[in-house]
Amino acid sequence: MLWLLGCQLVGEVLVEAFGLPVPGPVIGMVLLFLALQVTKPPEDARLLQTSDKLLRHLQLLFIPPGVGIVVYLGSVRDQALPIAGAMVVSWLAGLATVALLVVLLTRRGTAPEAES
Amino acid sequence: MNDVLDHVRSTPLFGVFVTLAAYKVGLEVKRLSRNHPLAQPVLIAILVVGAVMGALDISYDDYLRGGSIIAFFLGPATVALAVPLHRQAHHLRELALPMLVAIPVGAFVSVASGVLVVRALGGSHELTLTIAAKSATTPIAISVTEHVGGNGSLVAVFTIIAGMLGAVLGPTVLNLLRIHDRRARGLALGAVSHGIGTSRALHEDPTEGAFSGLSMGLTALATSVLVPLVIHLVG
Numbered sequence: 001m002l003w004l005l006g007c008q009l010v011g012e013v014l015v016e017a018f019g020l021p022v023p024g025p026v027i028g029m030v031l032l033f034l035a036l037q038v039t040k041p042p043e044d045a046r047l048l049q050t051s052d053k054l055l056r057h058l059q060l061l062f063i064p065p066g067v068g069i070v071v072y073l074g075s076v077r078d079q080a081l082p083i084a085g086a087m088v089v090s091w092l093a094g095l096a097t098v099a100l101l102v103v104l105l106t107r108r109g110t111a112p113e114a115e116s
Numbered sequence: 117m118n119d120v121l122d123h124v125r126s127t128p129l130f131g132v133f134v135t136l137a138a139y140k141v142g143l144e145v146k147r148l149s150r151n152h153p154l155a156q157p158v159l160i161a162i163l164v165v166g167a168v169m170g171a172l173d174i175s176y177d178d179y180l181r182g183g184s185i186i187a188f189f190l191g192p193a194t195v196a197l198a199v200p201l202h203r204q205a206h207h208l209r210e211l212a213l214p215m216l217v218a219i220p221v222g223a224f225v226s227v228a229s230g231v232l233v234v235r236a237l238g239g240s241h242e243l244t245l246t247i248a249a250k251s252a253t254t255p256i257a258i259s260v261t262e263h264v265g266g267n268g269s270l271v272a273v274f275t276i277i278a279g280m281l282g283a284v285l286g287p288t289v290l291n292l293l294r295i296h297d298r299r300a301r302g303l304a305l306g307a308v309s310h311g312i313g314t315s316r317a318l319h320e321d322p323t324e325g326a327f328s329g330l331s332m333g334l335t336a337l338a339t340s341v342l343v344p345l346v347i348h349l350v351g
Contacts, residue, residue, distance in 0.1 A: 066276075
């Protein structure tokens with residue numbers, strides 16, 4: 001836990017110090033990722049076990065922010081059309097872009113494996 | 117009786133207890149529905165907490181006395197996402213170039229199309245700030261959205277809906293697009309439907325699941341860099 005909080009703290013400090021447009025915890029995640037790639041700790045390391053435990057119940061942590069929607073129900077109702085439109089269009093556009101680009105780029109490089 | 121209620125409102129214990137109990141209810145519903153993608157524990161828990169708050173006349177601020185104790189762990193949990201990314205990193209070498217092109221471009225398309233459609237359909241400025249990060253995994257979407265001045269509560273719900281779209285419709289849409297490469301399917305699902313899409317991808321095929329998880333991590337990174345940029349450009 002100390003490592004996780006430490007990386008977050010360093011992330012927050014870097015964001016403040018350099019006015020980075022990215023949230024502190026995200027910088028913390030990148031720092032921890034780099035540290036893991038360099039040190040390659042064994043699977044039974046405390047840090048990995050704590051992280052797994054925390055991520056197993058990651059969903060629990062969204063509940064308090066999510067409950068806030070109750071406060072904004074009115075504005076959600078007023079903007080139902082732009083919300084629904086943007087959710088569906090943007091979801092489809094993103095999905096198709098990634099899938100088609102990957103297929104296109106792998107075809108040009110090595111021959112794709114015969115699959116499914 | 118009123119004194120008792122006032123006391124309940126003022127202690128953090130209430131928010132912590134109700135959140136944990138509602139989460140338990142959500143997990144039970146998920147189990148009873150045999151992991152149906154529409155039975156999302158978070159959405160169920162939000163409804164349960166909302167109902168309890170309504171019944172006891174407790175405001176969101178009062179609830180947050182306890183709720184914010186739980187939400188505090190979102191920060192370290194976001195940092196912990198580095199661990200699954202680290203475990204998937206060997207897949208990066210397999211498909212490095214296609215991935216490093218497709219994921220940032222896909223994240224850009226998701227962010228820009230969300231912002232533009234909200235604008236075109238007459239949504240508010242706050243809504244454009246909020247919808248931008250909805251393809252990233254929920255903890256990152258919340259922090260990115262709050263960072264650019266959007267509504268963190270709203271984006272939490274948007275990301276869950278985006279995840280459910282992927283879990284329910286993802287494989288069908290990919291079949292319609294004639295995408296059969298498991299790696300491409302996984303990368304696409306993870307890019308728009310993060311963890312919820314990844315659990316569906318894992319259910320379809322282990323390769324698809326692994327690439328979906330990797331894609332979710334890289335998309336989260338790309339989204340956190342791109343959202344402020346796109347908002348600066350078109351906002």
